[in-house]
Amino acid sequence: MKKLLKYDYQYLKRTSKFIIFPVVIIILAVLSPLTARYLNEILAFSLGDQAGMFNFPDPVVFDSYVEYLSNLSDIYLYVIIFIGVGTFINDKTKGLYPLILSKPINRVKYLLSKYMTLSSLIFVSLMVGMLVFSFYTYYIFGEVDLLNVFLLSLLYFIYVELILAIAMFSAMYFKSYITAVMITFAGYILVSLINVFSFEFLKYMPGMISSNIIQVISNSASTPDVIYNVVVTLVITGLLVVLSITKFKKYDLN
């Protein structure tokens, strides 16, 4: 497993994917507090004389957290989907499987190694993002709750694990990169859509993680609800990983 991890890291490093995750998150970590702080002023400026008709509330540090989470949930997830699917499907679409699978490589470890490599890279990027974001938020708003930012990053990372599992699942079940990306996006939209419905039984589904993050950082979360939400997300993630492994174990080059 160690050797596979080593080569998967090498792949990410040499194909510049290694740098994309931290760079994008640093950009988002810098832009989010700036946007939260100055968006009202930009809007007021662009509206000119009509600005007086609207009442813009003064920005607070909470706006910075929400902006950061929003950017992570959109832009950063798109980056994760595009790169994640590519990492899982690349060996198949590029025709590398005959040489790889003719070697004594354990297929379970092979797949888990890719998943773990990506996960760890994203986790480290999130931690870097957390530091940069915290620094900038403090610089701009004069205050920051490090624990809240850490919890935000951690809960978001659990959601990322699910998206990566969907990406891996799609890459195992579909032959082309485009199809796998589309299926992953469909999975992501499906998961997010659950937010729209307010059925009791849906409140622990993965799509509720964003709402729970907001509640956690506004100190209004119900701890058991958050824990159940995390557990359900991790169970679904695990299920997708198992299904992907099952498929890959029986994968036939034809």
Next chain:
Amino acid sequence: MDAIKTVNLSKSYNNTLVLKQLNLNVKKGEVYGFIGKNGAGKTTTINLILSLILKDSGQVFINEEEIKFSDLAFKKLIGYVPDVPVFPSYMCAKDYLRFTLDIFDLGDSMVNQKTEEILEFVSLPNSTKKISSYSRGMKQRLAIAQALIHDPEIIIMDEPTSALDPIGRNDVMNIIYKLRGSKTIFYSTHILDDVERVCDRIGLLDDGNLIVQDTVDNIQKNFFSNKFYIETKNEPKFVLKKIAKINQVQNAVKENHGIVCYLEENTDENTLLKKLMEMDENIVEFRRVKTSLEDVFIRLTNEKTT
């Protein structure tokens, strides 16, 4: 001892049976040429032996031990050269060889020495150039290098020369020739000159059936060895007309200053000689022509389809 053996191995795609109860055996230490037309089922057989695809039925044995799809241990004994080798584009040759050694748990202090030796063996420059910039022939030589670096007992090659230019093909054949005797080599191809040059035994696959399996000499001796070259003092075109009328002659053509003819299987050369004497031909040259593998291949595959 058989290094590779298949028993009643079958495989179908979309309800079409492409491999039909294949029974072949490759003895330890021999070079086995697996020949057949395109689409005969050669690559399918290799993929089944390597557990790259799932079989419908039958068994595959490596060193007399039956292998299952998920088995990994037997893969340590095998080095595989695919027909179109594809490598990670971001690696250089040394990186890929190091990766291979690591996978085979051989990534020790001798890594550099081993990679340099193997690169020299396949005549590849030891450079840091990315594999993506390699020519087809260089990629093929790297594929051979990665198949050999862990010193496997068995080398399986799937048409390693099919898309190479004559120089590249000659290089690859020289490598196989150098390996003769030290490894079991299972080598699929449709280039018959190569097979005649390096193989101890051949298996001829046609439409998913193994129609012959024997040594090259035996095949040439036993199959269609009744090919003769006849030259007389008479003009070849007149001789050809006469020979064509002999009942035991299956086919006759003019070649150089004489005639090449095929006799029916149970007819010996004395019968032909006697007939020529009866025709008052003054024989200048009369000899049995060594049948090429190509003749055998064409006639065996045609015989089956007609």
